[in-house]
Amino acid sequence: MDVEEGKNWLTDIPGIGPKTAAVILCFHFQKPVIPVDTxxxxxxxxxxxxxxxxxxxKTHEILETVVPNPIKYSLHILLITHxxxxxxxxxxVDSQNCFERCIHYQEVVKGDKDSDEVV
Known part of the structure; x- marks a missing residue:
């Protein structure tokens, strides 16, 4: 069964949406999908x-398209952990020092709209 067939089959089951289908395909069937949780x-x-x-x-659709199949599982795990x-x-702020390098933190939390210099 290919990924699309699997998604269609699983989402036809009442109560199973795109995220649950992706989790089942990724972790049980080792298919190259990237489940999108919060x-x-x-x-x-x-x-x-x-x-x-x-x-x-839509995030799920975009990531499925732009993330290469060989790294979907690893990227999923890294993003969840991060x-x-x-x-x-x-x-x-006390959780990690990476905030000083994080553009989102600089712009949203500190209000620094000139954060282009931040890596």
Whole structure:
């Protein structure tokens, strides 16, 4: 079964949406998909991989297109870990030193609109 067949089959089951289907395909069937949860969605927006006003489903569509298949699983794990431990939904300056290098933090939290120099 290819990825599209799997997604269609799974999402036809009541209660299974795109995220759950992607999780099952990724972790059980080892298919090259990138499940988008709240962490992946937030980090994708903050890294400008998707527009800020993008829905979670649209984020899923975009990441499926732009992320190469061989790194989808690894990127998914990295984004979730980064979202849970470092780049949380609430801004805790004491959580990591990376905020001084984070454009999102500089612009949104500190209000520095001239953050182009920040890496």
């Amino acid at each position: 962490h992946v969605h937030r980090i994708a927006q903050r890294f400008d991989l998707v527009p800020e006003n993008c829905s979670r489903n 979202g849970r431990k470092t780049c949380k939904s609430r801004h805790h």
